[in-house]
Amino acid sequence: MRKLVWTLTMLVLIVGFRTYSVAEPDPDQHKSISAMSVAELDRAGDLARAEKDYRRAMEYFRAAIAKDPKNATLYNKLGMTELKAGSMYAARADFQKAAKLNPKYANAMNNLGAVEYSEKKYGAALKYFKKAVALEETSATFHVNLGSAWFAQNKVDRALAEYTRALELDPEVLSSSSRTGVVAQMTTPEERAKYSYMLAKIYAKRGDFESCLRCLRKAKEDGYPQLANVYKDEEFASLRQDARLSEVVPPPVAK
Numbered sequence: 001m002r003k004l005v006w007t008l009t010m011l012v013l014i015v016g017f018r019t020y021s022v023a024e025p026d027p028d029q030h031k032s033i034s035a036m037s038v039a040e041l042d043r044a045g046d047l048a049r050a051e052k053d054y055r056r057a058m059e060y061f062r063a064a065i066a067k068d069p070k071n072a073t074l075y076n077k078l079g080m081t082e083l084k085a086g087s088m089y090a091a092r093a094d095f096q097k098a099a100k101l102n103p104k105y106a107n108a109m110n111n112l113g114a115v116e117y118s119e120k121k122y123g124a125a126l127k128y129f130k131k132a133v134a135l136e137e138t139s140a141t142f143h144v145n146l147g148s149a150w151f152a153q154n155k156v157d158r159a160l161a162e163y164t165r166a167l168e169l170d171p172e173v174l175s176s177s178s179r180t181g182v183v184a185q186m187t188t189p190e191e192r193a194k195y196s197y198m199l200a201k202i203y204a205k206r207g208d209f210e211s212c213l214r215c216l217r218k219a220k221e222d223g224y225p226q227l228a229n230v231y232k233d234e235e236f237a238s239l240r241q242d243a244r245l246s247e248v249v250p251p252p253v254a255k
Contacts, residue, residue: 033063038068054082073098075095075098075101095111104135105135106136107132110129110145113126113129116128117148120152147166156198160198160201163198192222196219200230201235201236209239227249
């Protein structure tokens with residue numbers, strides 16, 4: 001939680017890649033691209049991307065698409081690689097192709113939402129993230145993304161509901177070690193403080209007091225003006241029995 005980032009990180013926006021070790025030998029490396037099958041090109045593209053050789057990865061994926069032009073997964077992978085290479089326009093186009101080929105492809109919908117989010121087009125991002133959640137409701141990442149889009153539009157209650165659902169599905173999804181989801185893009189201490197307080201509510205309700213207290217400390221550092229509400233908001237009822245709470249937020253003075 002200490003390392004939650006407060007700005008958009010493209011590394012964690014996109015989903016859909018299998019993970020390969022960069023040390024794994026590539027049995028296809030001595031074959032010419034024209035002689036490789038779609039499966040071999042797909043694998044080679046994954047390995048090239050793992051090694052951050054995005055130009056080569058795009059070459060493999062495009063060659064695979066030329067042999068299998070109706071493969072939505074290949075278009076999604078090409079889009080992810082283009083995005084890593086900084087080609088936002090091309091990435092959007094390929095995510096759109098993937099979604100058109102397979103309207104039930106949740107990853108493509110999520111990735112289109114991520115592109116829109118990165119450009120601060122939060123209304124469009126919401127549309128795609130909602131579609132992704134509808135197609136794959138059990139994805140914690142999709143709920144995090146949808147929650148972040150709601151937060152960007154100052155719909156805190158809706159954001160709270162999505163983050164809560166994400167944590168139900170994956171208790172580690174909002175931790176610093178998580179590699180999934182998109183963190184809400186906040187530029188002012190006021191926004192960061194509000195976000196921290198919202199997360200504190202979620203963790204308090206789940207009984208994770210350590211994470212809750214960390215979030216409350218962050219909210220305090222950023223000057224959240226309504227910290228005293230921890231003694232009113234029902235989510236913090238159980239936390240009030242923890243002596244550490246008073247160290248972060250002094251209890252109200254009895255009248």
